[in-house]
């Protein structure tokens with residue numbers, strides 16, 4: 001699914017109005033009706049206070065209020081006083097006047113505000129995607145009032161005060177903290193940043209039937225990785241395929257005391273379709289790998305403890321380095337030498353391989369084009385330094401990816417795959433149960449298998465994070481968030497592939 005900047009959404013709205021064709025008031029009615037249909041079963045019989053602004057977000061709020069009133073809900077409307085209501089908002093205000101029970105408070109000062117019980121649901125329709133500056137004055141007062149009530153707030157389209165993309169210069173006091181956000185047609189970029197979760201709460205997309213032609217025509221740099229995107233990226237097997245055509249991958253992972261990382265990565269790689277897997281392990285640990293992953297071949301390092309050498313790379317269709325290798329000087333030297341011999345072979349670097357590169361900046365220049373790096377936030381910080389906010393973090397990632405022509409996978413909720421072109425893919429799968437030791441090692445194995453099958457690096461990264469998150473979601477259904485461990489993600493890989501194909 002595409003993610004658009006809010007200015008493109010306005011363009012798609014306008015195109016829909018002209019080409020469906022549909023009157024803008026009727027498009028607003030359709031959006032509000034779909035919103036009502038979602039809210040009605042969730043909040044049956046609860047009293048509502050609907051807060052509306054002068055723009056079209058307020059128009060949605062007023063249309064929704066009419067629907068709530070007609071369905072018998074106790075509904076009070078608070079309208080921010082304004083001399084210039086949008087045409088459709090004015091029309092919806094007019095329509096409300098024909099409903100006997102409607103109570104519209106024109107907000108001028110705090111004394112005007114209704115009293116609220118803990119049972120109330122507040123609907124926030126103050127500002128939507130038309131917001132163009134931080135809130136102040138009466139609008140700010142209303143947001144602060146809503147936030148201080150400590151009752152459930154539902155935001156229409158976007159929490160009022162939150163910008164759709166960059167909130168760097170915003171006033172955090174002037175943003176609604178919603179329990180839920182129902183957003184029209186597309187997620188907004190700012191919803192995908194961890195720091196904005198306290199504003200959006202749980203968010204959901206409501207399809208309002210915007211014009212598919214315009215949606216496919218307008219280009220964007222941002223995508224939400226859904227099943228369709230992933231399915232189109234995954235290769236099919238032909239009936240004549242054999243293990244020699246499914247890729248021979250090399251995994252360099254583990255060190256004395258950290259062999260779990262290597263085992264998890266190796267298992268995940270085998271469960272993600274690699275034809276053959278060789279794992280490079282320290283001498284004293286090779287029995288662990290043989291016993292834990294009998295399907296893997298083992299290349300035994302001369303060192304008892306860590307990665308210090310690697311086999312001839314020409315045998316391998318892709319190479320993965322990092323989980324559990326440590327950052328001792330011999331491993332640093334070995335990684336440096338590996339980067340000198342890698343040529344243009346597909347490469348994924350994770351965990352300590354990233355930490356080593358962060359500590360040895362000259363190695364950044366040796367990264368082959370298209371290499372995939374999968375840092376978690378701590379590793380990414382070591383690589384590029386601090387950032388002030390998540391928008392800036394994304395900018396830094398785009399800069400790094402472009403400068404070094406690599407693919408960055410920023411892990412976390414909505415894991416983000418950043419391509420050298422600046423295109424960003426945000427993952428839609430995964431859950432907090434995956435915040436557990438070794439789940440990143442599993443991702444490395446999955447992507448390595450895909451790279452080994454000659455998938456383009458960006459495709460392997462995008463499909464890999466989706467399958468990884470989906471396997472985590474499937475595992476979570478039976479394990480729950482607390483009990484979920486990395487091995488459960490591996491066990492669910494089969495179902496994840498089957499469900500995606």
Ligand SMILES: NC(=O)C1=CN([C@@H]2O[C@H](COP(=O)(O)OP(=O)(O)OC[C@H]3O[C@@H](n4cnc5c(N)ncnc54)[C@H](OP(=O)(O)O)[C@@H]3O)[C@@H](O)[C@H]2O)[C@@H](O)CC1
Pocket residue numbers: 010013014024027028031053054055056057058060086126127128129130131132133134135136139156157158184208
């Ligand atoms: N288009 C469609 O067909 C559909 C649209 N839909 C709905 O419309 C919403 C977008 O509507 P919108 O563009 O009217 O924006 P919205 O946020 O309600 O108001 C912006 C107005 O406020 C003003 N303003 C801005 N910042 C301000 C500030 N800090 N403090 C004070 N004022 C500020 C600014 O005017 P300005 O003051 O800059 O002249 C502007 O006029 C969208 O989120 C969705 O809910 C759906 O119904 C589906 C169909």
Ligand SMILES: Nc1ncnc2c1ncn2[C@@H]1O[C@H](COP(=O)(O)OP(=O)(O)O)[C@@H](O)[C@H]1O
Pocket residue numbers: 351375376411412413414415429430431432433434435436437438439440441442443468469
């Ligand atoms: N809240 C979350 N929602 C979705 N995915 C998550 C969440 N927390 C962690 N994950 C996923 O789990 C993995 C954790 O990776 P990482 O921190 O490298 O773990 P480890 O180093 O223990 O292997 C990442 O792929 C990340 O996207």
Ligand SMILES: [K+]
Pocket residue numbers: 057124125126127128155156157158159160
């Ligand atoms: K809103």
